[in-house]
Amino acid sequence: MSGLLIIAAVTTIVAWLAYRQRPKPGAMWLAAMLVAVAWWTALYALELPIQRMATRRPFMKLQWLASLTIPVLWLLFALEYTGRDRYVTRRSVAALLVVPAVVFGFVATFEHHTLVYQDPQIVEQGGTYVVDHVFGPLFYLGVGYAYLIVLVGSLLFVSLIFDRSPTHRRQSVALLAAVLAPWLGNLVHVLDVPMVALDPTPIAFMVTGVASYVALDELELFEAVPVPDHIARDVVVEGMTDPVVVVDERNRVVDANSAASTVLGYDAAAALGRDAARAIPGYPTAVDGDNETVAVETAQGRRFFDVTVSAVTNSSGSRIGRVVTMRDVTERTHDEQRLDVLNRVLRHNLRNEMNIVAACAEELSGRVDDDDRELVETIRERANDVATLGDTARRIETLLESADESALEPLETMLSRVLERGRNQYPSATFESTWTTEQEVVYCPRTLQPVVWSLLENAAVNGDATVTVFVTPGTDGYVSVTVADDGPAIPEREREVLKSGTETPLDHTSGLGLWLAVWGVRSIGGTIDFEGEAETGNAITLHVPCEAEKPATAESQVAN
Template identity: 30%
Template sequence: MVLAVDVLGVALVLTIVPAVLMTYVAWQNSEKPGARWFSVFVLGIAGWSSTYGYSLVADGTQVTLAAVNLRYFFTDVVTITWFLLALEYVRRRRLSLRSPWLVLFVFPFCSQFVIWAVPEFVYTSWHVDRLGVFHAEFGAWFYVQTLFSYCLVVAGLALFVDDYRNAQGIRRTQTGILVAGAVIPFVANIFFVAGFSPYPDLDLTPLAFLLTTILFAWALFRYRLLELLPIARKTVLAQMQDAVITIDEDDRVVDVNEAALALFGTTERAAIGTSGREFFADYPAIVAECGEASDVDTDIEFEHDGETRHFHLQISPVSSASDLVDGRVVVLRDVTELKEREQELDLLKQVLSRVLRHNIRNDVAVVMGYAEEIAQQTTGDPAALAGQIRDKSDDIATRSQKAATIERVLTGDRERVVHDLDSAIDEAVETVRRSGTSFTVQRPSVDDCRVRALPTLPVALANLVENAVEHGSTSPRSQAPGDAVEHGCETAQSRASAPSGGHDDEVPEVRLSASCDEETVTVEVRDDGPGIPEGELSVFDQGEETPLHHSSGVGLWLVVLIARRSGGSVAFEDDGDDSVVRLTLEKA
C-alpha cells in the first residue's frame, strides 16, 4: 500500500510535463476566446496535482502540511479559470483587463492568508499517517473554500451545457469534451469531501485530473480545440441582417432574431408566445402570404416608417426526424435598394435609348436643315445660319454630357457626403455663368447650413439654375446652352428663332433661397416663367418613360435622380406669379 501511494504521488508530480505541453499548444492561439484561461487552467491542474502528489511522498509532517496548504491556492486557480474559460468560450469574446470578473482572483490570496495565519479555521485537528496521507477534521473556512469552488464549477458547467445544447458539429464535440473533462474530477472531489474515498481522506481528485488531461489533449490535437472556434448557428442567426421568425405548429412565435425585432418594432419578451397572425397584424401582405402555406418564396411590399419597402419573403417548413412538420421559419430580406437599383438601371436604358435618341434626332434634323439651306443659298448672310448650326451642335454635346452624368450617378457609389450649402450654390451659379449665359442672381447668404447628399449635388443645383435662366427669358444672350431642364426640343427651337424685343431682351433674374428645420433643408429656385407642363411632371411620378409620355429634358431627369439618391425630393409648383422648384435634402 505504501508503494502504491508513493507511485501515485510521483505520477501526480509528473503531471507537470503534459500540462506544460498543453499550455504551450493553447498559448499559440492566445488571441482566441478562452485560450488564455485554458492555459492557466491546465497549469492550475498541474499545480493542484503536483502539490498533492508531493504531500504524499514528502518527508516530515510540516512539509506535508505546507504542500496541502499550497494545494488550496491551485484549487482556487483551477475553479476560477474554469469559470472564466466558460465565459469567454461561450460568449466568443475575450474579457478585458478591466472585467469585474477578475476580482475573483482576490479570493485565493485571502484564503492563503487565512490558511497560514489562522490554521485552526481550516483544520481543527490534523495528522499524517504512515502512508503519507493527510488526515484532518475540517473547520469553517474549509467549507467556505469548498462552497466558493463548487459555485464556480457549477456556473462554468451550466454555461458549457447550455452551449452544448445549442451547438452543432465540431463545436458540439469540443464542448462535450470540455464538460466531460470537468465533470470527472468534480464528481471525484464530491466523493472526497463526503468521505466516500476508498482509502480514508485520500483525495482522488488529482487522479481524476489525469483523465481530464488525456481528454483535453485529445480535444487539442484531434478536434483542434481553441484553434477552430466554429460560429454557433444561434450567433449567426442573431447577427443576420435578414429578419427571421420561427413559428411552431400551433402558429405561435417561438424565436425571433434582432433584425426581426427591429423591423417590427417589438421586444423578444413581447413577441415570444404571440400568434403569428397577431405578430404580423400590421402587415396584411405577410398575413396574406402566410395563411396555411408552409412553403412560400415571393416578393412583397408594405409601408414601413412612412415609406414603401420591398421584401423577399421565404417561408420554409421545419421538420423533425420523423418528417412531421413542427413549424415554419419566416425570412424577410429587405430588397428595397435592389428594386430601386433595377428601376434606375432601367431608367438609364430608357433615357439613353428613348429620351436622348429623341432629342438628338430632332436636333440633328435641325442641323441638317440649316446645313442644307446654307448649301442652297446663293445670297444672304450664311454666317447667321452657321451660328445656328454651331448652337445646335453645342446642344447635342451638352445633352450627351448630361446623359453621361446620369450614368455616373446611377452606377456610382451611393455614399452621401456633407456639403456646405452656400458653397454648393456658388459652385452651381458659377458653372452656369461659365457657359456664357447672362443672368442675375438674387439670394441671401446661407451661413452654417450643411446638407448630406451625393457628391454631385452642385450638378443638380446648376441644372435648376440653368432651368430658371432659360425658362425666365427668351433673350438669345440669356439662353442656357443645351438641355435646360424645362424645355423640349420644339420649345427650344421656337424660342431660338423668336424675334428679340420687350421682355425677351431682358436679362433673367433667378431667385434662390433656403430654409432649414431640425431635419431637412429646402432650397427654393424661382423664376417668372409659366412652369413645367403636367405631361412632363407625370413622367417623374411614374418613374419611367413611355412611348406617349416622356420628358425631353435630360437635365430634369438628372435633378430628380440626384435628389432621390441623396434621400431627398424635388417638388415643382406654379404659384401664379412664379415658377418654383423646391429641392429638399437631409440636414447634416
C-alpha cells in the same frame, strides 16, 4: 510520488501546447488552468514524504491556491471558447476571485483557527503519511464554490454535445472528462470514503492531462472553435439591413432584428407578442416561398419592400413558425417606374410621331422635283426605321413577359413556321434548313420561335441573302440551332457588346433585333454564340434546353 511528478510533467507539456495556440479563444485560460493542475500535483507529491506538520503546512496552503483558482480558470476558458467572451472582463474576473481570495486568506492562517481544519494531525495509513482532520465551515465554502463554478463551466460544454458538428461533440466530451475526473476524485476525498488514504484528486489529474492532449492534438481544439447560435444571430441577423421578423404558429411576433423597426414603426423589442398581421406590412398576404411587394410609410418617406415568408420546421418536419424577410426595393421600384414611362414614350409617342413624319414624307415626294425626291425618300426610310425600333421594343417586352421554359413545342414545327414566314415576307432571300437529329423529335420552349425569327429577319434585310438553319443535337438535354447567312459580317466590336450585355456611347449595336435574340434565349436558360467572317458571312448559334422523344411518343404528345 514519482507517479505524481510524471503527471505534473505531462500536464506542464500540455499546458505549453495550449499556450502556443494564443491568441485563439480560450487558449490562455486553458494553459493557465493546466499550469495550476501541474502545480497542485507536484506540491502534493512533494508533501507526501514529509512527517512534520510544521514543514507540511506551506505545501498544503500552496495546494489550496491551485484548488481555488482552477475552477475559475475553467469557467473563463469555457466562456471564451464557446463564444461568450463578452462576459470575460477584468470586472468579472475580479468578481469570480472574491470568494477564493477570502477563503485563501483564512487558509494562509489555518494553524491559528478552526475555520478550515479542526485539529489537523499527521497519521500513518498503509505506509503513507496523511493529514487526519475535520473540515471547518470555510473549507466547505471554498469547496462548494469551486463545485458550483465547475458545474457552470461544464454546462457550457454539455450544450455543445448536442451540436450538429461531430467535431465539437467529441471536443466537449474530452474537455468534460478532463475537468470532471479530478473533481469526482476530490468528492471522494471530501466525503472521506473509507479505503482511500490518499487524496485522489491529483492522481485523477492524469485524466486531465491525457484528455486535454487529445482535445488539443487529435481533435484540433483551437482549429475548430464552435460558433454558438447567439453569435451567429448577432453577426448575421442583427447585422442585416433588411428587416427580419420571426412569427410563431399563433401569428405572434416572437423575434425581430433592429432593422425591423423601420417597417414596424416602433422599436423591435416592443413588437414582441403583437399580432403579425397588424404589425408586419404584407403579412399574411405573402404565402410561404412567395414574394409580395408592399409600400410602407416610414420616417424617410414611402419605401417599397419585397416580403418573403419562409417556413420554420423542427427536426420532424412540422412547421413551428415563419420567418418574414423584407428587402428594401425602393430604388429598384423607382427605376422600374422610370423605365416604364420612358418605354411608353419611346414605344408609343415616338412611334406615332415617326409615322406622321413618314406619311408627310410620302405626301411630299409627289410635290418635289427629282433632285429633292431622294432626300424625301431618305426622311421616309429613317422615320420607318425609328418606328420599327418601337415595334421591336414591344416585341422584346412581350417576349420576356411570356417566356416559359416549361411550354414546349416540336422544334421542327416552330422552324417550319419561321422559314415559311421568311419566304413570304422576303421573297428575294433564300431560306434553307439542315437537320442532324438522328430520327428524334426535339421539343424546345416556345420562346425559341420569336428568337429564331429575329435572327432570320436580321439576315434577310440584306436583299438576296441565303439563310440556312442548322439543327445539331447537343449533350445534357440541349440542342444547337445555328442561323447562318452570307451577308455582311457583324462587326467584331458589336459582337463584343452583345457578349458583354452592356452598351456605351462608343460601343453599341445598330438596333434591337440581336438584343431580342440575346435576351430571349437567356430567358429560357440558353446561351448564344456569334461568329462572323467578311468572306463567309455570319453564324449565330443558339444553345437551348430541349427534350427528345421517339417518333411514336412524340406523335401521341402532339395529338394530345
